[in-house]
Amino acid sequence: MKNKVLTHRLTALLLLLTLFCPAFTPRAAALDDPKIDATAAILVNPDTGMVLYEKSADEKRYPASTTKIMTALIVLENANMDDVVTAEEADFHDVTWDASNADIKVGEQVKVLDLLYALMLPSANEAANMLARHVGGTIENFVDMMNARASELGCTGTHFVNPNGLHSDDHYTTARDLYTIAQEAMKDETFATVVNTAQHRMAKTNMHDERIIFTTNQLIFSSYQPWFYAYAKGIKTGHTSEAGNCLVSYSNRRDAKLFSVVLGCADAPDSSTVAKSFTETKRLFEWGYENFVSKTLAKQGDAIQQIDVRLSADTTKLVLTAGRDLNASIPKDLDPEDMEKQITVPESQNAPIKAGDVIGSMTFSYGGVEYGTVELVALNDVELSKVLYYADKLENFFKGTVFKVILVVLLIFIVLYVIFNLTFGRMRRRKQRKMMRSRYNRYNRRR
Structure with missing residues (x-):
């Protein structure tokens, strides 16, 4: 019986709180944590700037080949897409047999646009070096341009030492900074087209017939795979043993846009699947669309x-x-x-x-x-x-410090004047009385 009475009282109290205290209105439970399996991650709606999810987003991480987003941005801002670049021996000094490449040869002449496709699809390191040398004069100058541009964009946790993302302890960024760089790059139509391309036919060169290059981004590569994500529109993969698997991606679902960055994901658990950077990104996009909606607040x-x-x-x-x-x-x-x-x-x-x-x-x-x-x-x-303006000025003058100072000075002057008159007035009167007595005494003596 007591339990029933208590239940009724609690129900009545909850009803009153609901009616008169909106802050106490019962709501759905807080959003479930998607528990993204990455060392760092971020999910952002670029139209509102709202961060929907983040995990260690400001911690410094190795970016691997996601570095090439900045490389492409600098090239697009400073080069002509029809320029032709000749590959030199130095462009291959850090391109080992197992490094990502587009099979470009020393002496081969390639247009900048094709080099961009080689940079962003198969993640060709020699293409990164060729583009950096073409735009910066030297790779060192180009890296300076990368760091300066990152600073202009407001990236506070980023420092580049090369244009390709090969590992260096002093080459790092953050998930939030990578989002900032990718958002800026996606404003360029050429960049957006390149990174959303699954395969590209490179033009014939002096050393190659036409050849097809393929993207490393499994979210857009093949619609027959379970990890394919129909709304994904790029952007760039990355992997080194120190960085793990990285992916910067963009999604557009019925005009609802999202940017995702995942860093430090694990390798594929077996040969029948892909690295977790792809599956975790897809899961993060789906979580964002399932739990958030864009609404007009004003x-x-x-x-x-x-x-x-x-x-x-x-x-x-x-x-x-x-x-x-x-x-x-x-x-x-x-x-x-x-x-x-x-x-x-x-x-x-x-x-x-x-x-x-x-x-x-x-x-x-x-x-x-x-x-x-x-x-x-x-x-x-x-x-x-x-x-009213001049009346206000006059009123403010009388209320102001200057007027108060003048008033104080004037009062001091008046007080001093009164004191002066009182002091010297008495002296004059004494002198006058003394003179009168003197004259009176002289007069009496003559009589």
Whole structure:
């Protein structure tokens, strides 16, 4: 009986909390951790910048051939795709018999565009060296360009020593930095086309007939394999014994875009499957699409807040609106109406004001997680009243420090003047009385 009464009381309490305290509304359990089997990983919606998943994303790791994303970006920004590069002996100094290559020969003349395909599909190390030498003059200069570009992009955990990703203790990056570099590279249409190509026919050269090269990216290589992912659009694989298996990938599913980076994945458990970098990336994409959805939290032009206006004869209020559409990736079971909205605006704004002026901001969050911030802008122009402006200046002058200093000086002057008059006035009166007594005494003596 007591248990039933207790149950009814708890139910009633929960109902009251639900009705009057939205923060206590029962929700679905927190998202399940996908438990990605990698030493570092990150999953990001590039349209919103929202990180959906991360694991040791800022820890320094060896990137292996995912380095070539930056190599390709520098080439695309500095070279003509029709330029022809002649392979030199030095381009092969670090290309061992078991290193990734495109079977380019010393003295072979290859167009830059074909070298890019060789760089990004079979991950040819000699192509990386040829491109670096062509663009930078020397490989060392090109590496300096890579590091400078990484710094420009805001990469704080990255340092390159070569253009191909062969191991060096001083050659490292982070999952977050690789996402930043890949996002920038994917803005280039040529890059996006190259990395989403499963096979490419290289043009005939002075030393080769036409030949077909294949991608190492198993997510896009063959639709007949279980690890194939139809929404994947590249980008780059990598592997060394020190780095493990790495993959930077991009997915576009019904205009919902995701970038994924996994580093340090294990090798294939047996010959019938692939390295875990592919299966873990596919699983991470599927987890992201299953658990998150893109929603509009604010629409451009939505009226958000009113604040007071000063120094205008036209109005005393200013309407603030959302400066742009704010889209965010949020958990599927989260209603945007339940999100906390932190509005940061001044109590008042002085005229003149132009429509579109940024006045404040509004941040959406839930459970301590921020999902996006939108600027709040003035809805309309507000003209300045010169009468009110100068009246305000005068009022501020009387309230200001300068006026207070002048007032203090003036008071000191008055006090000193009074003291002076009191002091020297007595002295004059004494002198006058003394003179009068002297004259009186002289007069009496003459009588």
